[in-house]
Amino acid sequence: MTDTPESPRPQWAGRVSRNKIQRLYERDAQGLPDEELIDEVGIALLARCEAILQATDQLRGEAVLCPECGEIGPRQEKEFEELICDCGWRLPWREYRKSFTKKQLSAGGIEPFLREYLEQYPKCRTHRHRMIQIDILIHRYHWELQGNPGRPGACNLIGGRQYEIWEFLQSLAYSDQSTPGLEQTYNRWRKQGRRQLRKIDQRRRKRAKQEEAAAEAASEEATPSGADTGPEPGD
Secondary structure (H helix, E strand, C coil): CCCCCCCCCCCCCCCECHHHHHHHHHHHHCCCCCHHHHHHHHHHHHHHHHHHHHHHHHHCCCCEECCCCCCEECCCCCCCCEEECCCCCEEEHHHHHHCCCCCCCCCHHHHHHHHHHHHHHHHCCCHHHHHHHHHHHHCCECCHHHCCCCCECHHHHECCCHHHHHHHHHHCCCCCCCCCCHHHHHHHHHHHCHHHHHHHHHHHHHHHHHHHHHHHHHHHHHCCCCCCCCCCCCC
């Protein structure tokens, strides 16, 4: 690779698709866990956890990871100073920082849970245990360990806006055929977030009323006042 200012920004593992996770829970609730999908989602979450922790370290100024060779070097403090690796890769710090800005890559209050998942998931010997680890991870809250649960940690892990994540986690399928422990984790999640969930429900109802009112208004506009509706009886 040539040492030019056009060196690429790092690419971070993205958030996991809601559709994949929804299918994962639907199959599990049917008593037919999809082992291939469990592995796919579990490994994608591993990659996402690693990306979040790496980006968080760099936001703190602890280290910079070269996207070309994987070496770790010191971070530059000044906006316009360049990050330069021995392999030839180079990029201004401000451009590097843009690679993880507004991408939900700051660990915040879920850092202990990300590290726990990275440690525990590879040790799982069965798909059942992998499913349990996935379930525990996506049902964590920021700052939960401090006794002050904030937004869902799943906002960093699963694609979508915050209100969509709240609604999505409430829609996941469970049954008496689900992997043991999943529904208990969900109930704990609901109990911890009951205040936030009430607010989300209120906003959802308000949004539904607004959409209904907008639909009625559009219908009225589509029907002009005094429009000819046909001949009167007897004409």
